[in-house]
Amino acid sequence: MRAVRIHRYSAFEDLELEQxxxxxxxxxxxxRIAVKAAPLSIxxxxxxxGDYQRRPPLPYVPGGEVSGVVTEIAEGVDRLKVGDRVAGIIDWGAMAEEAVGYDATLYPIPDGMPFPEAASLSPSYATSMAALTWRHQLDVQPGEWLLVHGAAGGVGLAAVEIGKALGAKVIAVVGSQEKADFIAAHGADHTVIHTEANFRERVMDLTGGRGADAVFETVGGDSFMQSLRCMAPGSRICVIGFAGGTVPQIPANHLLVKNITVCGLFLGYYCGWGREDVRYDHRDRLAADVERLTAWWREGKLSLHTSHVLPLAEFQEAMRIVxxxxAMGRVVVVP
Known part of the structure; x- marks a missing residue:
């Protein structure tokens, strides 16, 4: 089969599509899945x-997110059957014509859901769903102010749309006017271009001086530090990643005086990517989230917007866009 394969740790531009x-x-x-779409990510x-917390054994086919059609099932599979249209998370191997994955983290998708869009369902939307709704995460309530960083990216867009579905008032932080227009069209109540405005001052103005109740933080560095300064008493901030490249050192005194809760979310832990494999311990909770997301998609509350769809042979260009x-939304390749 055709697939991208990593024989030694290297940049994506050094990889090849093998035949x-x-x-x-x-x-x-x-x-076993006939792959129809595979998203790319940072x-x-x-x-x-080799710079990620997880290192699959070499050589391997990259790609831990997939959508496609089930063509074969192994012993012990109890939720899927041959012919099912599915999307979800696998260990690796999505950037190929075929892939395999555990049934615990693969979910049936409706016939009307296109495969490129379905590929964003989990983990992009599932990540944002967990961050915004789980009790030990942000637990966003109707009417609260939700601040979303990196709002035009895959998980950021998902956070904006899910936040609106939950009844929150969403402030989206982006890097350009084009992205501000895009995310406003996807439901953000307010947008802030971080290169042109002090988002801390803007958030305080928008919230009447009180600050944000919940912060979805994907950037790290100064973005995280400034977020602490525009949060309401008793608010929560969830660390999703460090797209800005710098891991912040959190000043505990800020947490103390405003009763701020800091949490983090690595959805991969619940999908078998952690030090211990707990995917079957959490599969019912994740499946319920995906079912709720699918219902919202049917109601038109979620777009599952895909920014770029490229042939697998153009995987290098796809990663360059990422x-x-x-990109505004996810970038996917299709075999």
């Missing part, structure tokens, strides 16, 4: 270079 890669082995509780870029921050 005769062996089909992946099908293990118990796994299904995490995938870091993983290829790393250059050109």
């Amino acid at each position: 005769d890669v062996p089909r992946p082995e099908l293990l118990p509780r796994q299904v 995490a995938l870029h870091l993983m290829a270079k 790393t250059s921050r050109e």
Whole structure:
């Protein structure tokens, strides 16, 4: 089969699309998938270079997010069958014509949901869903002010749309007027271009001097530090990633005087990507989230917007679009 394969840790531009890669082995509780779409991300870029917290054994086919059609099932699979249209998270191997994944983190998708859009359902929308609704995360309530950083990216867009579905008032922070217009069209109540305005002052103005009740933080560095200064008493901030490249050192005195809660979310932990494999312990909770997301999509509350769809052969250009921050929504490749 055709697939991108990593033989040694390197930049994406050094990889090649190979024409005769062996089909992946099908293990118990796994299904084989004819891949229809595979999203790319900054995490995938870091993983290829060996700079991510997770390192699959070499050689491997990159890609931990997939949508496609089930073509074969192994012993122990109890939720999927051959012919099902599915989307979700696998260990790796999505950037190929075929992939395998455990049934615990693959979810049936409606016939009317296009595969490129479905590929964003989990983990992009599932990540934002968990961050915004789980009790030990942001637990956003109707009427609260939600501040979303990196709002035009894959998980940021998801956070904006889910925040609106939950009844929150959403302030979206982006990097350009084009992205501000885009995210406003997807439901953000207010937008702030961080290169042109002090988002802390803007947030305080918009909230009447009180500050944000919940912060969805994807950037790190100064973005995180300034967020602490525009949060309401008793508010929450969730760390999703460090797209800005700097991991912040959190001043505990800020947390103390405003009773701020800091949490973090690595959805991969619940999907078998952590030090221990707990995917089957959490599959019902994740499946319920995906079912709720699918219902919102049917109601028109979620777009699952895809920014770019490229052939698998153009995977290098797809990654360039991701790393250059050109995308608004997800970038996917299709075999």
